[in-house]
Amino acid sequence: MSLKYVNVKFKVSRKQMGWGDLGVFGEPNKETPYLDQMAAEGMLFPDFYSANPLCSPSRAALLTGRLPIRNGFYTTNGHARNAYTPQNIVGGIPDEEILLPELLQKAGYKSKLVGKWHLGHQAKYLPLKHGFDEWFGAPNCHFGPYDNVHTPNIPVYRNEEMAGRYYQDFKIEKNGESNLTQLYTQEAVEFITRMHNKSKPFFLYWAVDATHEPLYASKPFLGTSNRGLYGDVVRELDSAVGKILASLRSLKIDNNTLVFFSSDNGGATYAKQHGGSNGPFLCGKETTFEGGMREPTIAWWPGHIKKGQVSHQVGSLMDLYTTFVDFAEVAMPTDRVIDGISLRASLLNNTNVQRPLFYYRGNQIMAVRKGSYKAHLWTWTNSIEEFKKGTNFCPGQDIAGVTTHNQTDHTSKPLLFHIGRDPGEKYPISPNTPEYKKEMPLLMKEIQNHMVLLVPATPQLNMCDEGVMNWAPAGCNKGQNKCYKGPPSKPYNCTWPH
CATH class of the missing domain: 3.40.720.10 (Alkaline Phosphatase, subunit A)
Structure with missing residues (x-):
């Protein structure tokens, strides 16, 4: 049909x-x-x-x-x-x-x-x-x-x-x-x-x-x-x-x-x-x-x-x-x-x-999954400064070398997990094992193929401006006046803490 x-x-x-x-x-x-x-x-x-x-x-x-x-x-x-x-x-x-x-x-x-x-x-x-x-x-x-x-x-x-x-x-x-x-x-x-x-x-x-x-x-x-x-x-x-x-x-x-x-x-x-x-x-x-x-x-x-x-x-x-x-x-x-x-x-x-499934954070490819295997090229949770102020993206889940508070580059030796038997990503597979040596090249090949076709678009989330906020949206002057006068436009680079 x-x-x-x-x-x-x-x-x-x-x-x-x-x-x-x-x-x-x-x-x-x-x-x-x-x-x-x-x-x-x-x-x-x-x-x-x-x-x-x-x-x-x-x-x-x-x-x-x-x-x-x-x-x-x-x-x-x-x-x-x-x-x-x-x-x-x-x-x-x-x-x-x-x-x-x-x-x-x-x-x-x-x-x-x-x-x-x-x-x-x-x-x-x-x-x-x-x-x-x-x-x-x-x-x-x-x-x-x-x-x-x-x-x-x-x-x-x-x-x-x-x-x-x-x-x-x-x-x-x-x-x-x-x-x-x-x-x-x-x-x-x-x-x-x-x-x-x-x-x-x-x-x-x-x-x-x-x-x-x-x-x-x-x-x-x-x-x-x-x-x-x-x-x-x-x-x-x-x-x-x-x-x-x-x-x-x-x-x-x-x-x-x-x-x-x-x-x-x-x-x-x-x-x-x-x-x-x-x-x-x-x-x-x-x-x-x-x-x-x-x-x-x-x-x-x-x-x-x-x-x-x-x-x-x-x-x-x-x-x-x-x-x-x-x-x-x-x-x-x-x-x-x-x-x-x-x-x-x-x-x-x-x-x-x-x-393959690709995991991005901002402009960086962080990880890739295919089948039951996942490789992390980069890891981080949030900055140590934010963490010390009480913001924790991984409460009760501190895993050494994995839940890092600094941006950690693993591209020379990515972290490998089998997320079928280890869905919590707690136990990295050792690079010395036959399993790692077999699976990691396959995952890296997927990333290479992906990057060949990647043409990043113009980033839309770089500029901020208090002048463009929801001061006077269309219809704000109907009924009770909900229009407000905002500040003059003054664009600046947004700050993203995470």
């Missing part, structure tokens, strides 16, 4: 939702019944990764199918530094990048983003300029609350114009109470229903930010988890997934809708009780150890994906780009390198293909 008009819906839990946060992955409180049921009815991907250990570059990779070093979502202001898109960032997603919804438009799809964008907040970078037909959500993280005279609160957009601001109009109380996840769930269900009634194929990118600090959940979920406020947030996200899948069933389009659930980076271990669990994996968000980039991922498609399957395909969020384009029967761009692969065979037949 033709799959050209299959609906494609991808949901991302906000960053800081770790691999070990789901009951199906062993979280002992078993507080994610809907996601666990989704896995029982679909396919679990325990070997699935983000393309970066930080939110903005990961999202750029998801929507372009390309590593951040290729799409410009990195910085050269310091070696191997993580960078993202705070309010004062000047750059954003380049026009020359072809985003997933732009390709799906060619097959008649309508696309909506619900939640956080994080690919640039100046008007030229916003979602409706890059293929999305609708948007309800925010361009940046909801850090705050802020004094909106000196630092404007983040706007929440309804399509091309702001509908209000976080904390002022879209409340997040000091106790963590907010109905934002409920609003985002309603937006998703309404869009699905409306597209079904219009017989339109759709792409929904549901990118809730509730698991990012400061945490929030609606009143019915506050105080209901054994894991504290973070658990309350996860329980509400789980419930929201249940409602969205139920809407597909009630409309009888569940067997025509491919759904992915994942996260944009690993759990934020530095946030302690306010961060996620990365299960058996080393460290967390911001690092290129397994805890920073391996994601809890589930695919669901009744009638097409057989129930209760586990795929050990090494996957990436970039693969969703290629997979959705494949099922929509749209031609893939041929004028650029696409790093994602189609997961069609994995989803329909549970077959695996060998492929």
Whole structure:
């Protein structure tokens, strides 16, 4: 049968939702019944990764199918530094990048983003300029609350114009109470229903930010988890997934809708009780150890994906780009390198293909995985100065020579791990062993092949400017005046501590 008009819906839990946060992955409180049921009815991907250990570059990779070093979502202001898109960032997603919804438009799809964008907040970078037909959500993280005279609160957009601001109009109380996840769930269900009634194929990118600090959940979920406020947030996200899948069933389009659930980076271990669990994996968000980039991922498609399957395909969020384009029967761009692969065979037949996976931090390739082997060319967690001030990306996981607080170059003798038998990356394989001598040249060959085709894009995350912050977004003058006068433009080089 033709799959050209299959609906494609991808949901991302906000960053800081770790691999070990789901009951199906062993979280002992078993507080994610809907996601666990989704896995029982679909396919679990325990070997699935983000393309970066930080939110903005990961999202750029998801929507372009390309590593951040290729799409410009990195910085050269310091070696191997993580960078993202705070309010004062000047750059954003380049026009020359072809985003997933732009390709799906060619097959008649309508696309909506619900939640956080994080690919640039100046008007030229916003979602409706890059293929999305609708948007309800925010361009940046909801850090705050802020004094909106000196630092404007983040706007929440309804399509091309702001509908209000976080904390002022879209409340997040000091106790963590907010109905934002409920609003985002309603937006998703309404869009699905409306597209079904219009017989339109759709792409929904549901990118809730509730698991990012400061945490929030609606009143019915506050105080209901054994894991504290973070658990309350996860329980509400789980419930929201249940409602969205139920809407597909009630409309009888569940067997025509491919759904992915994942996260944009690993759990934020530095946030302690306010961060996620990365299960058996080393460290967390911001690092290129397994805890920073391996994601809890589930695919669901009744009638097409057989129930209760586990795929050990090494996957990436970039693969969703290629997979959705494949099922929509749209031609893939041929004028650029696409790093994602189609997961069609994995989803329909549970077959695996060998492929290398590259771990980047800023402008530096840090590690490579192929099969069960992973080689680290560089290691570091965060600076010793930050560590001494209390910021720890690897709490309770100090491994000599591995979790280094200085950028350590191992390229002359990379660290090798078998992450099947050592998922925590605790026991480097000795360079003197036959195993090392056999596997390391194969991994180094993958890196050499990768570098031959690598043409780094112009870095988008180098320049900052308080003058470009969310002072006066489109629509700020409607109703209660939410426009503010900002400082004059004064660009400067961003400082990235991680």
